[in-house]
Amino acid sequence: MIKTLAGIGFLVLLLYAVDGIKQALGLPVPSAIVAMLLLTFFFASQRRVPDFVDQGAKALMRVIPLLFIPPLVAILDVRAMVLSHPVVLFLAVTGSTLVGLVVTGLLYKALVRKRGRV
Template sequence: MLQAFAVLLAFQCLGEGLVFLLGLPVPGPVAGMLALLAALIAWPRLHDVVENGANELLRHLSLLFLPAGVGIVAAAASGSGHWLAIAASVIFSTLATLAVTALVLQAFGSRIDAPAPGEEDRRV
């Protein structure tokens, strides 16, 4: 699993470097994820290396929302007069995320659940 985290961190650092050197208008981690996607397509065996680490991160995904929550609470504590804008952006981004997730699941869900041609269905 340590190897998986090292690979994921290396791609994040690669993304940060690409953004810095090329002046790309995207966050470094996003560029790193795109580089990881390209590497996974080019070298399918890389999937076996990063799978365990990625699954472990996904199991604890809710912890990654803590910094955003702390930022919202800190903005409230500072007496910010932008509560309407903050509330609207939180609500809108949550609804947009749910909608996009539902559309992606609807589009790709049948491909994920379906057995490969020539294979039997092993779901229990």
């Protein structure tokens, strides 16, 4: 429990640190992604993931659906756009997402099979 909280705290602090540097330098990059890449390089240099970071990350991942509730409610703010083009939006988020999923999965499967391994 303490390890998990320490891990979450560490991830939040790292995010704030990168965000601070980003603001100071005025860089147009997403802080969370830059922080994630830095952390990945750190793991690679250590050749291991510290246990508390692992537990914190897992805990956050488990509650991702909870964390997405407010941004989904925020769709109310763009209600006018959603309601004026419901078909385009519906096709984009359902049909085309499934196209992307299926193409990725099948392409990977086909390429791997060609090389004689599954």
